[in-house]
Amino acid sequence: xxxxxxxxxxxxxxxxxxxxxxxxxxxxxxxxxxxxxxxxxxxxxxxxxxxxxxxxxxxxxxxxxxxxxxxxxxxxxxxxxxxxxxxxxxxxxxxxxxxxxxxxxxxxxxxxxxxxxxxxxxxxxxxxxxxxxxxxxxxxxxxx
Numbered sequence: 001x002x003x004x005x006x007x008x009x010x011x012x013x014x015x016x017x018x019x020x021x022x023x024x025x026x027x028x029x030x031x032x033x034x035x036x037x038x039x040x041x042x043x044x045x046x047x048x049x050x051x052x053x054x055x056x057x058x059x060x061x062x063x064x065x066x067x068x069x070x071x072x073x074x075x076x077x078x079x080x081x082x083x084x085x086x087x088x089x090x091x092x093x094x095x096x097x098x099x100x101x102x103x104x105x106x107x108x109x110x111x112x113x114x115x116x117x118x119x120x121x122x123x124x125x126x127x128x129x130x131x132x133x134x135x136x137x138x139x140x141x142x143x144x
Contacts, residue, residue, distance in 0.1 A: 024060040025103045027112060029129060031065055036134045037103070037114060037127060038069040042077050044140055048121060049097050051078030058083055059100040066103055111137070120144065
């Protein structure tokens with residue numbers, strides 16, 4: 001195999017890896033855990049994107065408990081939320097944020113992690129669920 005073919009193959013494989021990033025909820029936590037996490041996510045987002053001036057477009061199309069609680073929390077805080085598969089309308093003067101997330105339990109030991117992607121920012125935080133409570137394991141990690 002020539003060097004040029006090898007480089008093209010490596011390039012195509014690396015692009016395929018970038019295109020197949022999973023999104024959504026990959027856990028089976030109790031609703032109480034989801035409620036605390038959704039509230040915390042919305043509190044953090046409100047520090048970056050002002051409610052009443054921002055439309056959140058949820059990219060995850062899975063109808064799971066966390067997504068439902070997240071949408072409810074966003075609306076209670078004052079965000080406009082678009083749940084459609086495509087963004088068809090945009091209100092005048094509204095900032096549009098394309099929100100995707102991955103909620104997982106990496107070690108299957110009661111430690112949950114959420115990674116939010118808003119296009120311009122990537123935020124991540126972990127929580128530990130123990131007994132009937134959930135506590136954050138640290139501050140939000142922020143990357144532009």
